[in-house]
Amino acid sequence: MPYTPVPVACVHAAGPPQQGQQAQSTYSTPTRADWEHHRQLIKQLYVDENKKLKDVIEIMEQHGFKATPKMYKDRIKKWGLDKNNKEHEMLAIVRKKTERDAIGKQTKFRLRGRIVTMDQVLHYLNRKEKFKNRGSPFPSTPSDLSCRTPSPALVLQPCNEVNSIVPMNYWSSQVRLDPLMSLEQEDNDTEMEVVRQTPASLSSFMIEDDIVQQTPNDICCLISDAHPVDRPISPPKTLLVPERLLLTVKSYIQGSFANGYWIEDENGNWKLAHATLTSTNISNYQADFYTYFRTAIDLEQGGALVEFRRVLSKAFNTVSTLLSTEHPRTLDRFFDAFLMLIKYGYMEIVDLLRRYICEMATTILSQEHPLRHVCELITVLDKGTFEQAIVQTWECGVDSFQRDLGSFNRTSLQIQVSFVNRVYKGKDSKKEEKVLRTLLAQCEEVSNISVEQPMWIMINLGRCLLEQNQDLEAEEMGLRVLLRAEDAEVVEVQIQALDLIAWCQYEQNKRDSAEMNMRRAIEMATEEWGKADSWVINFMVTLESWLRRWGREEDADALHAEWEDLGPDEI
Numbered sequence: 001m002p003y004t005p006v007p008v009a010c011v012h013a014a015g016p017p018q019q020g021q022q023a024q025s026t027y028s029t030p031t032r033a034d035w036e037h038h039r040q041l042i043k044q045l046y047v048d049e050n051k052k053l054k055d056v057i058e059i060m061e062q063h064g065f066k067a068t069p070k071m072y073k074d075r076i077k078k079w080g081l082d083k084n085n086k087e088h089e090m091l092a093i094v095r096k097k098t099e100r101d102a103i104g105k106q107t108k109f110r111l112r113g114r115i116v117t118m119d120q121v122l123h124y125l126n127r128k129e130k131f132k133n134r135g136s137p138f139p140s141t142p143s144d145l146s147c148r149t150p151s152p153a154l155v156l157q158p159c160n161e162v163n164s165i166v167p168m169n170y171w172s173s174q175v176r177l178d179p180l181m182s183l184e185q186e187d188n189d190t191e192m193e194v195v196r197q198t199p200a201s202l203s204s205f206m207i208e209d210d211i212v213q214q215t216p217n218d219i220c221c222l223i224s225d226a227h228p229v230d231r232p233i234s235p236p237k238t239l240l241v242p243e244r245l246l247l248t249v250k251s252y253i254q255g256s257f258a259n260g261y262w263i264e265d266e267n268g269n270w271k272l273a274h275a276t277l278t279s280t281n282i283s284n285y286q287a288d289f290y291t292y293f294r295t296a297i298d299l300e301q302g303g304a305l306v307e308f309r310r311v312l313s314k315a316f317n318t319v320s321t322l323l324s325t326e327h328p329r330t331l332d333r334f335f336d337a338f339l340m341l342i343k344y345g346y347m348e349i350v351d352l353l354r355r356y357i358c359e360m361a362t363t364i365l366s367q368e369h370p371l372r373h374v375c376e377l378i379t380v381l382d383k384g385t386f387e388q389a390i391v392q393t394w395e396c397g398v399d400s401f402q403r404d405l406g407s408f409n410r411t412s413l414q415i416q417v418s419f420v421n422r423v424y425k426g427k428d429s430k431k432e433e434k435v436l437r438t439l440l441a442q443c444e445e446v447s448n449i450s451v452e453q454p455m456w457i458m459i460n461l462g463r464c465l466l467e468q469n470q471d472l473e474a475e476e477m478g479l480r481v482l483l484r485a486e487d488a489e490v491v492e493v494q495i496q497a498l499d500l501i502a503w504c505q506y507e508q509n510k511r512d513s514a515e516m517n518m519r520r521a522i523e524m525a526t527e528e529w530g531k532a533d534s535w536v537i538n539f540m541v542t543l544e545s546w547l548r549r550w551g552r553e554e555d556a557d558a559l560h561a562e563w564e565d566l567g568p569d570e571i
Contacts, residue, residue, distance in 0.1 A: 053069060057069065249374055291538050319360050337353065362376075414456065425463075433468070451484070466507065474500065481500070540562060
């Protein structure tokens, strides 16, 4: 709107110079009070009416207020009225819009009080040559950037656009989502006014066939004026995919709890509401998935390539069951396996596994299912940032379970311990030990927990100590767990404790004791789950490798014969 002059006090009481009088070459410096008195008018001219600075200066001089351009620039910057868009601000808008698009919210942005459209953002980024070679992640949200959901307008959509984004559409409209938090958890200073959740187009979330890992030049092509203004912006895919993965996992977990998709059984275990398998059977499949990969690594490192292939095929063959059961720990198991394989240098197997998981998900799960989209997003993660993205997403999942179930619920605690064990093992064992000891102390102070829960932590703490070559202390930890498990008659924990004790004794060269306890673990596991169980095979492979190192080839061959008939490849 046009400006309306307001009464102003003339800085120069004598007024403009009279004819024949020499004009002053310098201005008197306005006081802070002078600036504040004219602040509203300057903002109206410069920001609201978008006038150039030189025009603002001329108009203000007509009202008797004089200052140099530098004074204006300094004051405008101090007031936060700078109209020049900055790269970090534009990239922050891209990131924020991507986040809110991912959960179905339309967004209107204000930067220092000015409305900023996505057309302006696209135009800015399109002009920036250095953005084409940019590889750094999006910055956190500036404090003077605010975003809100605009009031919904009546919009007629074609029938093929009625589906909302997956996490919002798959669950009922009552799904409770926490206010969106930044991936870097640095948005506390951001003004966020959310009026109503408005679904975004499903096409803004679906994984397109042409999503591949982009080069910097490819990335630049995504920021183009050819895109319609109302289409959700497509920032670099190497940055977009991890963010959407994290948000989809978060929405999947929250939606599953909020809508009764996951329920608690009589033993305190969470599972799919309409699951056809018992919690015990599902738990066995999950254990098989991880243990087969662990065994396959041992076989490959020992040169048993044929057996490696066969055991690896068994691991892959469990994927379909894990997806169809949709257990709360399914993603936990996938993430654990990914990071374990990366740790031992098997990135090629990771690539095969994530593609296979995606293929199975598209076969088993409906097109709108959020778990299917999680699998699709995992498939297109960039190799260079894959590990980091998985760790961040897994950590987000751990936090979500703790918010919904509490830190010491059986399922929540298992996921947390699994995360700590995998992420810190071999990288920061001291931190892993500290976290586990703290968790154990807290757990033992809680009254309404199962007897197994402290023992799970102790087993992992023992393995952490073993990783740090504290063999004797780790062995003592294993013996303590074994006594507790025997008193509580928890067979699974007894078997894990025997495995830990045997490894500690092996590292101390206590050969007879190590062999005795490993054979005892094999016997108990065979009696409990059968000779073809993944743990039984893993224990046998371990003991066979020990026997060969001890020069007992005949005993090793005999043990090998007991488990080598694994059958044909299963995939």
